[in-house]
Amino acid sequence: AQSVTQLGSHVSVSEGALVLLRCNYSSSVPPYLFWYVQYPNQGLQLLLKYTSAATLVKGINGFEAEFKKSETSFHLTKPSAHMSDAAEYFCAVSDLNQAGTALIFGKGTTLSVSS
Amino acid sequence: DAGVTQSPTHLIKTRGQQVTLRCSPISGHKSVSWYQQVLGQGPQFIFQYYEKEERGRGNFPDRFSARQFPNYSSELNVNALLLGDSALYLCASSLEWLQEGQPQHFGDGTRLSIL
Helix, strand or coil: CCEEEEECCEEEEECCCCEEEEEEEECCCCCCEEEEEECCCCCEEEEEEECCCCCEEECHHHCEEEEEHHHCEEEEEECCCCHHHCEEEEEEEEEEECCEEEEEECCCEEEEEEC | CCCCEEECCEEEECCCCCEEEEEECCCCCCEEEEEEECCCCCCEEEEEEECCEEEEECCCCCCEEEEECCCCCEEEEECCCCHHHCEEEEEEEECCCCCCCCCCEECCCEEEEEC
16 A cells, blocks of 8 residues: 655744755555645645656745655755745645545644744 | 535534535536544545545445535535544545546535534
């Protein structure tokens, strides 16, 4: 079964600093990977997705992620953090099987941004 | 265009009761999925429906059931509620099913509290 592991349940950065949120996947076939963000009392918003077209994926709000097959990783980065980036971030893999296309989520990483 | 809409936003029930949650997908989306998000965890897949038929089921007991209507809206039913059913229930829609790499778009969820 496919799975994702998010390293670090809580990451704290200063405003303007680099954001790095880690995600490793476990898959026997090329995966389809996603990053979602969840603000308090809201649902999940898609940040970006990897579907094998390019290893460096650019998303919304200045975020990007790089797919590294040799490291089975799909880490999320942003060069300069803003206060508005404080939220919960989830990495997910698409589990495509004959029954459907479920998303398998990691446990999430809470990003805190201080001024 | 309206996104995924869910109702109600909040619900309080007691143990043993039954609950029905509702979801309207994005216009044109034919597939609806349900997820359970317990506080502090990532969402867990419950069901996927497409063209009124169940296409995928996660590891949840038979107390959980769902259906999809001809207009592609969906209901999630939970019987014999337990304290452990307290969670945010998220609905997600996508254009099709069994389409690799397609993202799922989430509503803001229904917060279910069991007393």
